[in-house]
Amino acid sequence: MIEFQEVSKRYPGGHLALAGVSFTIRHGELLLLSGHSGAGKSTLLKLIAAIERPTEGRVMMNGQDVGKLRADAIPYLRRKLGLILQDHRLLMDRSVFENLVLPLEIAGQSAREARKRAQAALERVGLKDRGGELPITLSGGEQQRVAIARAIVNRPAVLIADEPTAHLDPDYARDIAHLFQSFNDAGVTVIVSTHDPSLFCNARGRTLRLAQGVLTDEETS
Amino acid sequence: MIGWLAAHGRALGQALRRLRRQAFGTLLSALVIGLALALPATGLALFERLQSLAASVNTTPQVSLFLKESSGRDDRNRLERNFQADAQLASVSFVSRDTAREILARNGLADILDTLPANPLPDGFVLTLKSADPAAFQAVADRYRADAAIEHVQVDSLWVQRLDALLAFGRTVMLLLAGLLGTALVIITFNTIRLQLLTRQEEIEVSRILGATIPFIRRPYYWFGGLQAFAGGLIAWGIADGLLALMAPEVRRIAETYGAIFSLHRLDLLQVTGLLAFSTLLGLAGTGLALRRHLRAA
Numbered sequence: 001m002i003e004f005q006e007v008s009k010r011y012p013g014g015h016l017a018l019a020g021v022s023f024t025i026r027h028g029e030l031l032l033l034s035g036h037s038g039a040g041k042s043t044l045l046k047l048i049a050a051i052e053r054p055t056e057g058r059v060m061m062n063g064q065d066v067g068k069l070r071a072d073a074i075p076y077l078r079r080k081l082g083l084i085l086q087d088h089r090l091l092m093d094r095s096v097f098e099n100l101v102l103p104l105e106i107a108g109q110s111a112r113e114a115r116k117r118a119q120a121a122l123e124r125v126g127l128k129d130r131g132g133e134l135p136i137t138l139s140g141g142e143q144q145r146v147a148i149a150r151a152i153v154n155r156p157a158v159l160i161a162d163e164p165t166a167h168l169d170p171d172y173a174r175d176i177a178h179l180f181q182s183f184n185d186a187g188v189t190v191i192v193s194t195h196d197p198s199l200f201c202n203a204r205g206r207t208l209r210l211a212q213g214v215l216t217d218e219e220t221s
Numbered sequence: 222m223i224g225w226l227a228a229h230g231r232a233l234g235q236a237l238r239r240l241r242r243q244a245f246g247t248l249l250s251a252l253v254i255g256l257a258l259a260l261p262a263t264g265l266a267l268f269e270r271l272q273s274l275a276a277s278v279n280t281t282p283q284v285s286l287f288l289k290e291s292s293g294r295d296d297r298n299r300l301e302r303n304f305q306a307d308a309q310l311a312s313v314s315f316v317s318r319d320t321a322r323e324i325l326a327r328n329g330l331a332d333i334l335d336t337l338p339a340n341p342l343p344d345g346f347v348l349t350l351k352s353a354d355p356a357a358f359q360a361v362a363d364r365y366r367a368d369a370a371i372e373h374v375q376v377d378s379l380w381v382q383r384l385d386a387l388l389a390f391g392r393t394v395m396l397l398l399a400g401l402l403g404t405a406l407v408i409i410t411f412n413t414i415r416l417q418l419l420t421r422q423e424e425i426e427v428s429r430i431l432g433a434t435i436p437f438i439r440r441p442y443y444w445f446g447g448l449q450a451f452a453g454g455l456i457a458w459g460i461a462d463g464l465l466a467l468m469a470p471e472v473r474r475i476a477e478t479y480g481a482i483f484s485l486h487r488l489d490l491l492q493v494t495g496l497l498a499f500s501t502l503l504g505l506a507g508t509g510l511a512l513r514r515h516l517r518a519a
């Protein structure tokens with residue numbers, strides 16, 4: 001369970017990106033986060049992964065105050081999350097497969113287990129035979145899939161994706177949305193920010209709407 | 222423990238892959254390190270060897286008195302009485318010309334002595350002093366030089382003391398040099414690792430986002446820096462050994478002109494271990510400094 005309690009985030013420089021945001025994400029939920037550019041979506045997601053820390057309020061995850069974690073505890077929090085950041089940040093100087101193996105190495109998996117899981121994740125996102133290629137040679141949508149595969153190799157209980165469907169043509173975006181829905185069907189808590197919540201047309205989806213750092217609306221479809 | 226070993230095994234593998242990918246650069250750095258360490262390594266080995274040689278020479282300072290050919294039994298008795306009255310002397314021994322000849326013959330000069338028609342050596346006394354102060358030697362030497370029965374006075378072993386001091390000085394210079402060049406080693410490693418960290422910023426940041434701990438990120442760099450410096454140590458070892466081997470014949474020839482039998486050895490196990498540990502530790506130190514400077518926490 002993830003809970004935001006009156007969370008505000010002011011960046012150094014003074015910009016208030018989030019202002020008093022409160023909500024709860026239950027286990028196994030699919031949460032959509034929408035809002036215009038600059039509304040604070042990325043900031044909110046980064047707070048969950050302790051990439052940023054709240055200026056005020058608390059971000060609780062399974063009873064732990066994420067914002068107060070010691071620096072050396074943060075890596076262990078992140079390993080429990082599957083993270084797909086807005087700029088997906090694949091390493092361009094190594095193969096797709098090596099990109100997928102990295103989080104497994106970090107988590108201390110054996111080389112054999114890592115290979116097995118990386119291959120399984122590649123198949124899961126429909127890139128079975130592309131492991132040997134460099135990410136730079138893939139299309140934007142394919143790179144997005146690699147980023148998704150990298151986020152799921154460690155079989156996280158929570159998957160966080162920041163605009164995974166941006167810059168994709170509608171069909172491809174719908175495919176990606178389906179992928180997240182299928183992860184959610186398998187019991188994974190999924191938090192996705194998107195400009196276009198209508199891509200996700202499933203019954204369980206709840207949408208939080210952000211405007212200029214404030215939660216304006218909540219709807220359950 | 223097993224997890225720790227596995228983590229280091231992985232980091233080592235990563236470091237080796239990077240070494241291979243940057244083989245030429247690594248080789249250059251290792252060569253520079255090796256060249257820098259070779260000089261102090263050779264110098265220290267040389268001085269250590271010479272010092273042990275100097276220590277093996279009898280360093281109890283003595284004064285030798287050689288009697289005139291014309292001196293007789295009376296002169297000897299008179300001198301012995303004088304010695305007994307001399308408060309500066311610890312002990313006195315008489316070396317007859319026959320004993321002196323035997324000693325020289327034993328030291329490998331038998332052939333030369335055999336070619337001489339008669340024993341050319343005089344009778345003599347060897348005086349051991351209570352004090353090691355050079356001034357006391359001079360006083361004793363002057364006192365007996367005036368004696369009519371004495372042909373020649375020789376102050377022995379002072380040269381050993383001088384040599385010892387000189388060698389200790391040489392060793393100090395070499396240690397200072399080792400410190401200086403060791404600093405250069407730290408800087409070389411620091412720079413290598415710094416450049417790596419700068420070109421790998423993206424990988425480091427992504428790894429952090431994926432849950433890598435700081436030690437996980439540091440480990441391959443430590444292996445890299447340590448291995449590169451270790452390789453530098455190996456090169457220094459090779460160079461030092463080569464230099465010592467080159468110098469050995471010269472040194473032997475010089476030693477022979479002093480009638481000593483002396484040869485230079487290659488670096489012994491302790492010296493090699495010391496050299497490799499020295500270079501590796503400094504490599505790790507340079508790596509640590511670079512990591513501390515360029516790897517921001519969280």
Ligand SMILES: Nc1ncnc2c1ncn2[C@@H]1O[C@H](COP(=O)(O)OP(=O)(O)OP(=O)(O)O)[C@@H](O)[C@H]1O
Nearest residue numbers: 011012013015017036037038039040041042043044
């Ligand atoms: N590191 C930062 N330093 C300063 N200001 C920041 C930083 N990151 C974001 N901001 C500001 O905070 C506000 C919210 O940014 P955020 O990235 O969370 O928006 P977003 O909803 O993700 O926008 P987009 O849809 O364009 O990705 C923006 O005005 C942005 O300029």
Ligand SMILES: [Mg+2]
Nearest residue numbers: 041042086162
């Ligand atoms: Mg954003």
